[in-house]
Amino acid sequence: MTFTAQFDDVLTWSGVSAATPTEEMNGAGNLMDFLDEPFPDVGTYEDFHTIDWLREKSRDTDRHRKITSKSKESIWELIKSLLDAWSGWVVMLLIGLLSGTLAGVIDLAVDWMTDLKEGVCLSAFWYSHEQCCWTSNETTFDDRDKCPQWQKWAELMTGHAEGAGAYVLNYFLYILWALLFSFLAVSLVRVFAPYACGSGIPEIKTILSGFIIRGYLGKWTLLIKTVTLVLAVSSGLSLGKEGPLVHVACCCGNLFCSLFSKYSKNEGKRREVLSAAAAAGVSVAFGAPIGGVLFSLEEVSYYFPLKTLWRSFFAALVAAFTLRSINPFGNSRLVLFYVEYHTPWYMAELVPFILLGVFGGLWGTLFIRANIAWCRRRKTTQLGKYPVLEVIAVTGITAVLAYPNPYTRRSTSELISELFNDCGALESSQLCDYINNSNMSRPVDDIPDRPLALALIFKIVITIFTFGMKIPSGLFIPSMAVGAIAGRIVGIAVEQMAYHHHDWIIFKNWCRPGADCVTPGLYAMVGAAACLGGVTRMTVSLVVIMFELTGGLEYIVPLMAAAVTSKWVADAFGKEGIYESHIQLNGYPYLDVRDEFTHRTLATDVMRPRRNDPPLAVLTQDSTTVEDVETLIKDTDYNGFPVVVSRESERLIGFVQRRDLTLAIKNARQKQDGVVSSSVVYFTEDAPQLLASNPQPLKLRRILNLSPFTVTDHTPMETVVDIFRKLGLRQCLVTRSGRLLGIITKKDVLRHMAQMMNQDPESIMFN
């Protein structure tokens, strides 16, 4: 008995891992002993609840200690311990392989289906436009897109390639295909996996901070998200695939976690794997492994230990390598808009770059406010009752407005790629039609300002209504498109100014007449970075992603200038990026590490029960009956109950979770004889002294947390918020001179913070 007492002192959390030494020593034929067995499902969490980070960490330490101590016994145990240590790397490898494969499949399918809206390849129907004309010898310099094997629909159906009738027929079929794709996408999402809609990043951020959403990272969600992402992007809607690819990669991570009990049984360890999987997702979306790791560190993850850094990098590299070996774009590049020019930029150009940063910040603020207002309307009014109709309507409007403008007719990725490219002698893009060459005389009217400006306004407006619909939708690509168009317009303007006014002081030093001194493509890149930064408020990861995308290390300074400016301008209007705003809109219990709490309130101002509330629901250590406990559970919906010595002294013993109580009592009623409604429940080590006529008492010390976190009532809320953030607590007890006063839960903390920031405290929905 002394041995068990010693163990009870050492183990601060007599939690529910597998058989601990305590019960192995308790050999005496005590009928209560099989209560010490792990209860079925005890230790798992309910849906839409927060995990207990400390419990998961201590369980993992127990497991690791057990394996290490057993590994000294035999060679087989040693091998098992080595396999356990390596299981993390195996999971990373598998995640990288599957993410890379899925990203390759998505890229190839999107490429094909986007072109399907306009025409079809006659020689082999599975080829996109570019692939179809790959082997053809009939391409000319001016019409390098055309070849006889690929025909537009009008040409196929009526035989006429040009003319008003062919244009109308092509227009009509474009709209029809777009509607068909989006209808299929929203139907599949609705019927099979409703969690597959949206971007996924706000929910993944919440999951990584400790929230449980069952089914969000499941197999059906993975399948449906992959299939419908292709359909959604191909339908010409103004959305991207980067956010959904992060969701897909996290689903892969979850899938492989279930292979190893080290990760499947421990929610804390699982989230380490999911952080790394998010990095792999961004890596294949952009072809930026380092940017992916930084994105996971900065945007998505909540706790990011150094061990996760190395493993994320490994997963991102494996994913990028897998994608490269599938080679979807036919030229060993990972992303569609890889540019390779190295023209220098000049100091005076920092002024337009900073202006682009300001534009990016302003656009970011506008987009976030408008999108959140629209999503709130979708959430609360009749608009939300017709998701399928909404998707079809938005697709119809997008297709009708996008087709006439050649810049919006093609897919957004191709548009960005064209905007980023420099106009050399070999370019045949329409953007370069105005090139001022002193040899040739082309009218200045060819500057594509009107179609570009219209495309800009169109993209700004339509993306507000597209992001957040019930299909997989990302917003990296549309933001970059808006920024790229704006940047290109500014770049062309500066170029024209330099050409026509080359005798001004600014241009005299660095521009010789007739020479190319301004690269509009660079302005497009800077604009894209500025807009993306303004919307998501990314800093380092944005710059790294942009220069990994473009390969232009010499453009770091302009990119940083624009990113910093856009973040400053956007932060002046509102502190939250788009993902934090969506988290707030949905009321997820996400305690942001970036928020600073600077108010002077104390724990006693926030704790419950308040002055007029009923007293705290507690259990006593040895005088509550089973019936009392069951009534308490039925009448209240608290997630846990403190255990005190007695109702008079109110000194705190520990804390017990509602779920554990429910399961323990249910188990005891089924499996143990003698446990009835009037049996006493005790949490002490020894049974209380009772008369022999009383029914058998029920020992529940096994499920009691003997070390709940406590603060005194005069602890400043600043410290309390810090403790919640750093330790990932769910609740914290408030005591004074050892007596229990009240409880502060995470929901109370979030509500208090919302109140302090003059937001609606009732919007915090989950616990």
Next chain:
Amino acid sequence: SNLTDVNIGVKTLKCHLWCDFTRNSEDIRCKCICPPYRDIEGQIYNQNVSLKDCNCLHVVEPMPVDGKDVEAYCLRCECKYEERSSDTIKVTIIIYLSILGLLLLYMVYLTLLEPMLKRRLFGHSQLIQSDDDVGDQQPFANAHNVLSRSHSRPNMLNKVEHAQQRWRRQVQEQRKSVFDRHVVLS
């Protein structure tokens, strides 16, 4: 020279055995884009040559300029070596379309055919019993009923149906959270 002939022969034999599996001869190309030069208009040249032969002199045939202009012309041309895998593209698209087709068929079955079949087999009484979703036209609306009925025989078919009903209930819960109550993912 005999030895070099044998070496080349061995190399081509090795390549035939391995290369035919990995790449079609059509899948590599060298693409040279030559802009307009004086009075010659711009042209694009494609040829299946290997990486080391991918330059202006090998690919641009017939050379439109003679003798001393060739160097000036070739300097303006840009040649890129590209390769693709047409088999990968074909396999990927066909696999994707088959998965999409299967999902669409399953969706049509679940939304249209199954309620019709159930109505014919069990009559109208079962449908009226669907608990809280009165008038619910969504798929899986009567999942609860089917679950309670199948406790009798624990054989393989029943287990599969049980699992399927459990999945349907989960999806219905998800659909309620996302589409009806707008609790998550709005």
